[in-house]
Amino acid sequence: MTPDLMEAGAERAARASGIHYVTGSTESGGREAGFGRIATPGEVDITHGRILYLEDVSVSFDGFKAINKLSLDIAPGELRCIIGPNGAGKTTMMDIITGKTRPDSGTVFFGSTIDLLRHREADIAQLGIGRKFQKPTVFEHLTVFENLELALKTNKGVRASMLFRLDSAQSDRLAEVLETIHLADSVSRLAGNLSHGQKQWLEIGMLLMQDPKLLLLDEPVAGMTDEETARTAELFLTLKGKHSLMVVEHDMSFIRTISEIVTVLCDGSVLAQGTLDEVQADERVIEVYLGR
Numbered sequence: 001m002t003p004d005l006m007e008a009g010a011e012r013a014a015r016a017s018g019i020h021y022v023t024g025s026t027e028s029g030g031r032e033a034g035f036g037r038i039a040t041p042g043e044v045d046i047t048h049g050r051i052l053y054l055e056d057v058s059v060s061f062d063g064f065k066a067i068n069k070l071s072l073d074i075a076p077g078e079l080r081c082i083i084g085p086n087g088a089g090k091t092t093m094m095d096i097i098t099g100k101t102r103p104d105s106g107t108v109f110f111g112s113t114i115d116l117l118r119h120r121e122a123d124i125a126q127l128g129i130g131r132k133f134q135k136p137t138v139f140e141h142l143t144v145f146e147n148l149e150l151a152l153k154t155n156k157g158v159r160a161s162m163l164f165r166l167d168s169a170q171s172d173r174l175a176e177v178l179e180t181i182h183l184a185d186s187v188s189r190l191a192g193n194l195s196h197g198q199k200q201w202l203e204i205g206m207l208l209m210q211d212p213k214l215l216l217l218d219e220p221v222a223g224m225t226d227e228e229t230a231r232t233a234e235l236f237l238t239l240k241g242k243h244s245l246m247v248v249e250h251d252m253s254f255i256r257t258i259s260e261i262v263t264v265l266c267d268g269s270v271l272a273q274g275t276l277d278e279v280q281a282d283e284r285v286i287e288v289y290l291g292r
């Protein structure tokens with residue numbers, strides 16, 4: 001069968017089954033997404049020792065190169081810290097990984113087989129990539145329990161959501177997540193009454209309910225007290241190994257507590273990579289941090 005016929009067949013099968021297939025529209029002026037790949041949750045192939053792989057990725061906004069031939073990879077279970085001055089391209093990189101922004105060129109793979117540029121944003125979340133934005137977005141009028149329960153209902157229809165009941169495995173998972181995020185004593189509290197740090201942990205818990213393989217966390221400790229920051233460091237160290245984490249953060253003492261490898265982004269590409277001590281001693285890194 002020719003590739004064309006195979007794609008036409010895949011398209012028909014997707015229509016018949018109600019699964020969305022990728023037709024590709026761009027949000028950011030980059031290239032069109034590929035067509036015909038059905039996004040279904042499944043095992044991510046990590047036999048090559050990489051859960052995430054970016055090569056030569058570039059994107060421009062109105063002629064300005066926000067990401068410039070960026071190459072980066074992350075090992076399964078790794079906790080990678082990303083630092084860099086304002087405007088370095090950290091958020092744009094996460095936007096590309098999660099399908100919010102399409103790059104103009106380059107390769108972005110989840111494991112060895114899933115080409116993320118052929119998937120839409122909603123499909124990428126389903127594939128096992130969870131993203132936490134800087135501001136907490138929990139449902140303030142719901143309890144901690146209800147927020148976590150709700151995380152399991154996403155992408156279900158209205159009727160299915162109304163009939164939804166936790167099965168025993170999901171109840172166990174919810175209890176485990178509550179312990180992990182240190183909110184087991186607060187199940188019945190309204191999310192709106194939690195501290196800023198607790199809201200952040202709850203949102204991380206909502207992501208964990210979906211058991212993501214890769215978690216992208218954008219400035220997770222911004223606005224936290226020192227104690228909350230220390231507990232967040234503990235939380236991330238607990239998650240490492242079970243999940244892969246990419247943490248973008250400006251707080252260097254937090255980075256020092258959690259980091260193994262630190263990647264420094266600047267002008268849309270990797271400027272330096274190594275332990276925090278190594279990158280902080282790098283003249284080019286000192287220049288971009290002090291020279292601006």
Ligand SMILES: Nc1ncnc2c1ncn2[C@@H]1O[C@H](COP(=O)(O)OP(=O)(O)OP(=O)(O)O)[C@@H](O)[C@H]1O
Pocket residue numbers: 028061062066084085086087088089090091092093
């Ligand atoms: N949609 C867009 N349109 C135009 N320019 C954009 C867009 N998104 C990002 N940029 C520009 O791309 C560059 C990289 O921005 P980005 O937000 O990725 O940096 P960052 O490293 O996350 O910065 P910060 O640490 O301040 O959050 C910036 O100069 C920004 O103004």
